[in-house]
Amino acid sequence: MEQYVNGTPVVRAMPNLSAAVLASTTALAYGRHAEDTHRTAVRSLFDRVGETVDVSEEAMDAVTAVAGSGPAYVYLFMEALIEAGVQAGLSLSIARDLAVQTVFGAAKLVKETGGDPADLRRRVTSPGGTTMAALTVLEARGFKMAIADAVRQAIRRAGELALQKKTS
Known part of the structure; x- marks a missing residue:
């Protein structure tokens, strides 16, 4: 993107849907013209909606796959767990x-203890x-x-989409 803005500081941010409840993980990749003041300002914005990490531009596709799309993977797991519970005789509610509480509690335990998920x-x-x-x-x-x-x-x-943007 920097090639189109002639020396303007650029910061690429990848938050996720959990920003809606102030629990996002946002990755920031800084362009070569982004100075410490820009980094601090952008980080302070995204820190308000969750946690923020700095990554290289080259890591952003992986960030997108793990953290940007990651909530969808968790939601799919939750859908399957809910459906299995209903099939086993539990009410939908x-x-x-x-x-929901199982996923929340498991994530909270990892987060608060720093424990290794494995x-x-x-x-358990x-x-x-x-x-x-x-x-x-499952295995x-x-x-x-x-x-x-x-x-x-x-x-x-993500790589394909980036190429499409460059050619359009």
């Missing part, structure tokens, strides 16, 4: 409340227990691989 997963997984049985199914169905493939596809698409 109870299934939704359980899924370690926390192992702590008893050998031969219900969680182990469920995780075995057999390629859960992590599906997420990795989705992120790679989003990165690829």
